[in-house]
Amino acid sequence: MKVKTISRSSDNYVPVRNTQESSLPRNLNPALHPFERAREYTRALQATKLERMFAQPFIGQLGDGHRDGVYTLSKNFKNLSQFASGSGDGVIKYWDLVSRDEIISFKAHHGMISGLCLTPQNQMLSCGNDKYIKLWSVDTDDFENNINDNEIYESKNNGLIKTFIGEHSFSSIDYHHDNKDLFVTGGAQIQLWDINRSKYISNLSWDINNVSKVKFNRTETNIIASLSGGSENNIILYDLRTNTPIQKCITNLKNNCICWNPMESFNFVTGNEDHNAYLWDMRKLKKSLNIYKDHVGAIMDIDISPTGQELITGSYDKTLRIYNINEGHSKDIYHTKRMQKIFCCSYSMDSKYILTGSEDTNIRIWRSNASSRSAIKSSKQRSKLEYDEKLKEKFKYMPEIRRISKHRHVPKVVRQAQEIKRIEIDSLKRRQNNNKRYNKDLPNLSEREKHIRGLAIKDKDEE
Amino acid sequence: MSTKSTEYQRDTSKYERNGNYSSKRSTKDKRLNSKLQKIDKQYKDAIHSAAGTDLLLQENEGFLEADGRMEKTFKFKQDDIVNVVDQSTANKKFDLNLPEFGPYQIDYSRNGRNLLIGGKKGHVASIDWRTGQLDSELHLNETINAVKYLHNDQYFAVAQKKYTFIYDKQGIELHRLKQHIEATLLDFLPYHFLLTTAGQSGFLKYHDVSTGQLVSEIKTKLGPTQAMKQNPWNACIHLGHGNGQITIWSPNVSDPLVKLQSCRGPIRDLAIDREGKYMAVSGSDKTLKIWDIRKFKEIDSYYTPTPATSLDISDNGLLSVGWGPHVTIWKDMFKGKHQADPYMNHLLPGSKTDKVKFVPFEDILGIGHQKGFSSIIVPGSGEANYDALELNPYETAKQRQESEIHSLLNKLPSDSIALDPNFIGTVDKRAKNIRLKPGEINEIENKEDKLEIRPEVKGKNSALRKHLRKKTQNVIDVRKLRIEKNLQKEKEARQRRRKLNQGIPEEENKLDNVLSRFN
Numbered sequence: 001m002k003v004k005t006i007s008r009s010s011d012n013y014v015p016v017r018n019t020q021e022s023s024l025p026r027n028l029n030p031a032l033h034p035f036e037r038a039r040e041y042t043r044a045l046q047a048t049k050l051e052r053m054f055a056q057p058f059i060g061q062l063g064d065g066h067r068d069g070v071y072t073l074s075k076n077f078k079n080l081s082q083f084a085s086g087s088g089d090g091v092i093k094y095w096d097l098v099s100r101d102e103i104i105s106f107k108a109h110h111g112m113i114s115g116l117c118l119t120p121q122n123q124m125l126s127c128g129n130d131k132y133i134k135l136w137s138v139d140t141d142d143f144e145n146n147i148n149d150n151e152i153y154e155s156k157n158n159g160l161i162k163t164f165i166g167e168h169s170f171s172s173i174d175y176h177h178d179n180k181d182l183f184v185t186g187g188a189q190i191q192l193w194d195i196n197r198s199k200y201i202s203n204l205s206w207d208i209n210n211v212s213k214v215k216f217n218r219t220e221t222n223i224i225a226s227l228s229g230g231s232e233n234n235i236i237l238y239d240l241r242t243n244t245p246i247q248k249c250i251t252n253l254k255n256n257c258i259c260w261n262p263m264e265s266f267n268f269v270t271g272n273e274d275h276n277a278y279l280w281d282m283r284k285l286k287k288s289l290n291i292y293k294d295h296v297g298a299i300m301d302i303d304i305s306p307t308g309q310e311l312i313t314g315s316y317d318k319t320l321r322i323y324n325i326n327e328g329h330s331k332d333i334y335h336t337k338r339m340q341k342i343f344c345c346s347y348s349m350d351s352k353y354i355l356t357g358s359e360d361t362n363i364r365i366w367r368s369n370a371s372s373r374s375a376i377k378s379s380k381q382r383s384k385l386e387y388d389e390k391l392k393e394k395f396k397y398m399p400e401i402r403r404i405s406k407h408r409h410v411p412k413v414v415r416q417a418q419e420i421k422r423i424e425i426d427s428l429k430r431r432q433n434n435n436k437r438y439n440k441d442l443p444n445l446s447e448r449e450k451h452i453r454g455l456a457i458k459d460k461d462e463e
Numbered sequence: 464m465s466t467k468s469t470e471y472q473r474d475t476s477k478y479e480r481n482g483n484y485s486s487k488r489s490t491k492d493k494r495l496n497s498k499l500q501k502i503d504k505q506y507k508d509a510i511h512s513a514a515g516t517d518l519l520l521q522e523n524e525g526f527l528e529a530d531g532r533m534e535k536t537f538k539f540k541q542d543d544i545v546n547v548v549d550q551s552t553a554n555k556k557f558d559l560n561l562p563e564f565g566p567y568q569i570d571y572s573r574n575g576r577n578l579l580i581g582g583k584k585g586h587v588a589s590i591d592w593r594t595g596q597l598d599s600e601l602h603l604n605e606t607i608n609a610v611k612y613l614h615n616d617q618y619f620a621v622a623q624k625k626y627t628f629i630y631d632k633q634g635i636e637l638h639r640l641k642q643h644i645e646a647t648l649l650d651f652l653p654y655h656f657l658l659t660t661a662g663q664s665g666f667l668k669y670h671d672v673s674t675g676q677l678v679s680e681i682k683t684k685l686g687p688t689q690a691m692k693q694n695p696w697n698a699c700i701h702l703g704h705g706n707g708q709i710t711i712w713s714p715n716v717s718d719p720l721v722k723l724q725s726c727r728g729p730i731r732d733l734a735i736d737r738e739g740k741y742m743a744v745s746g747s748d749k750t751l752k753i754w755d756i757r758k759f760k761e762i763d764s765y766y767t768p769t770p771a772t773s774l775d776i777s778d779n780g781l782l783s784v785g786w787g788p789h790v791t792i793w794k795d796m797f798k799g800k801h802q803a804d805p806y807m808n809h810l811l812p813g814s815k816t817d818k819v820k821f822v823p824f825e826d827i828l829g830i831g832h833q834k835g836f837s838s839i840i841v842p843g844s845g846e847a848n849y850d851a852l853e854l855n856p857y858e859t860a861k862q863r864q865e866s867e868i869h870s871l872l873n874k875l876p877s878d879s880i881a882l883d884p885n886f887i888g889t890v891d892k893r894a895k896n897i898r899l900k901p902g903e904i905n906e907i908e909n910k911e912d913k914l915e916i917r918p919e920v921k922g923k924n925s926a927l928r929k930h931l932r933k934k935t936q937n938v939i940d941v942r943k944l945r946i947e948k949n950l951q952k953e954k955e956a957r958q959r960r961r962k963l964n965q966g967i968p969e970e971e972n973k974l975d976n977v978l979s980r981f982n
Contacts, residue, residue, distance in 0.1 A: 001527070006826045007551050013856075022857070022859060026852065027848040398887075
């Protein structure tokens with residue numbers, strides 16, 4: 001007779017000392033885990049509800065804000081915690097995110113600050129409507145530590161390194177990411193400057209007279225994209241190596257803002273007056289790659305996260321929306337009762353936080369993922385969160401889970417505007433369909449090329 | 464090369480899910496195709512790595528084998544086995560001699576650590592049976608029909624003479640479930656937190672013990688229920704009835720999901736294996752039948768010399784049958800081959816078995832009988848390797864509390880109980896037929912148009928007219944004449960009123976006033 005029975009020694013399973021962890025043997029045989037799918041689903045539902053419960057996007061504001069609306073924000077690409085902001089009364093403030101307080105402020109220009117950029121050399125370029133470009137040092141060692149808000153108006157030259165005098169008022173400024181001396185300005189013309197010269201070194205304009213935004217490509221550093229408004233709504237690309245424009249694309253309505261994708265250097269997004277944002281491939285401007293809908297006001301500023309996966313849009317409808325770069329509708333909407341029209345928004349360099357500057361003089365900090373917390377987590381917590389994330393992903397199409405995860409409280413004004421916009425769009429579509437029915441020759445334009453009037457330089461195969 | 468080939472020899476069959484995972488699915492959509500392929504790959508990887516964890520399992524299953532052809536395993540006595548096995552296992556074979564209050568109903572807690580016994584004549588005891596420590600002992604002075612632990616050893620339910628009660632570990636009465644009258648059978652669905660009762664009333668009742676609400680009560684319409692067991696795989700309740708039928712129930716449907724005619728006489732007991740594949744049914748007609756409950760097909764039929772009173776299937780698929788003073792244990796009953804000999808036998812001299820139950824995660828069988836309780840060794844019955852995050856026989860108080868919270872958070876809703884436990888998250892293939900096609904929506908709208916709202920107009924029917932209509936036309940009696948006359952009068956009065964309203968002066972009566980009296 002051969003006999004064997006299960007005989008567990010409790011020494012193997014029961015901890016001997018208090019401090020010892022008890023062993024938790026696993027057996028992954030599905031027979032021991034009934035209702036696998038149903039239990040995963042309830043966990044996913046639970047996780048979705050918890051995510052919405054913990055969704056508190058708003059963290060706070062920076063210091064006491066400005067004394068006028070905030071119209072420009074600039075991040076320091078080399079520093080996680082430092083930002084500069086420019087307001088309508090010509091004051092620039094330099095902020096520290098850790099203490100959420102200002103490090104220094106300058107009375108920089110008369111009238112509005114229209115362009116601001118922080119360079120990796122801890123310097124700052126600003127331009128304004130007063131035809132001046134100013135170069136500042138933001139190295140904190142250069143200042144006395146306790147300068148209060150009143151003193152800056154007296155010691156106007158604090159931190160100022162150099163002043164450039166232009167021929168016209170400026171609307172935008174950006175620096176070259178490889179060559180530390182070069183920067184470009186937009187205004188009546190688009191001009192290239194050298195820090196060491198007092199006059200601009202070249203004029204890139206292509207029969208336009210109103211450049212509203214210029215942006216250097218950060219990877220392909222000699223490419224500049226510019227937007228112009230007014231009578232013509234153009235996106236123009238320039239190449240510094242040949243000192244010539246490459247392409248011009250004319251859109252139906254004005255583009256307000258532009259941002260290059262930091263990970264895919266040939267792609268950029270623009271925010272348009274028609275409430276949509278567009279993703280473009282600079283090689284094929286005939287058709288945009290994606291449309292980001294949902295806003296009910298013109299998009300005033302746009303930024304792509306340093307990971308290149310998400311983008312934020314600040315809008316005239318007083319809300320901020322967050323999009324996945326390859327989805328057409330927003331995954332989140334941020335708003336507060338007091339926040340006014342957003343004129344600038346920016347991701348922090350770790351893409352965990354978002355800053356918005358709005359007309360109500362405040363700069364607000366938000367979490368880019370509303371339910372995430374940045375506190376240090378134990379490995380148990382972390383694995384739980386990762387598991388929940390996977391479950392939510394797995395069951396995201398289940399009606400109950402989708403309903404809960406998509407639900408957002410939207411301000412009444414926005415809701416009403418959405419309703420009106422829906423009716424407008426429906427009637428437009430109806431009219432287009434009717435036109436098409438009686439006129440077969442009408443071109444069949446896809447949604448992604450409807451907003452484009454045309455290109456200045458046609459492809460060879462098209463001709 | 465050799466390591467790679469050994470890797471691919473892993474036996475993944477145990478870990479395969481029955482869902483329709485296959486890499487042959489394809490659509491015209493390339494993006495979707497690549498996503499499907501990705502899912503397939505993930506599934507295969509997961510199964511493969513799960514199969515890899517087989518190496519880490521600490522314990523091995525038990526077995527009992529005979530040497531040579533002349534020895535038979537069913538000839539071995541418990542004493543023989545006790546002499547051979549190690550001391551800790553030998554200690555698990557014991558008898559409780561309780562002749563006064565029997566026969567005894569028994570139940571083990573879900574992790575197999577605690578034993579609950581309930582004597583017909585009112586004796587209840589909750590015991591940590593491995594240490595022999597008595598948690599509580601009650602003398603209820605009332606008939607006890609069934610006992611059942613709830614989700615852990617902290618609470619247990621007792622079906623008493625009239626009501627069902629819930630006690631806690633110390634034996635304090637917590638609840639009297641007044642809706643559950645004359646219950647004789649109890650079961651508990653641990654993932655749904657549902658206590659189910661059935662009995663003399665012929666009702667099947669589901670009670671949510673986490674919220675205290677009666678979830679549903681279903682009339683079986685088949686008389687007193689003889690047997691009740693849950694299918695642990697899909698949480699459906701199987702009931703056995705006096706007419707030899709087995710019915711399968713879910714709390715949200717008022718009719719049985721399935722009806723099976725199993726025996727010619729009343730059902731005595733039934734048992735279902737842990738993966739919900741097979742069911743064993745014993746009837747008063749001395750049959751023991753094995754069913755495949757995926758196909759609802761009878762696989763095999765056995766004969767019991769006296770009707771089997773109690774059945775149980777262990778985690779490893781051993782079937783124990785209690786009949787009269789005997790307990791027979793069968794092996795490989797569900798593999799399609801008729802077994803000539805049982806695996807083991809046990810005799811309780813001078814007693815009658817009432818309830819047999821395998822201990823989870825142990826090679827032990829508990830027997831409640833007329834003269835008390837016996838625990839016998841059945842090598843190879845239990846699951847050797849438990850999953851501590853599911854059920855842990857060695858859990859501490861802290862772990863027990865934590866797992867209680869977790870299981871409450873993940874409580875499954877009662878309306879998710881169906882024959883297929885994995886229906887959630889699948890596509891309803893009927894939906895295509897049920898769903899309206901674009902054109903059909905207009906039809907529905909048109910139908911609604913036809914139901915116009917009419918202004919409310921007073922009908923011209925009066926009681927008099929109705930009476931006239933009912934009367935046969937050609938019968939003329941006094942009442943009919945009177946009615947006709949009254950109607951005529953009414954009509955004239957109406958006309959007169961109308962004319963007055965229109966301003967037409969009333970016509971003078973042409974007839975002599977004298978004659979008008981005959982009108």
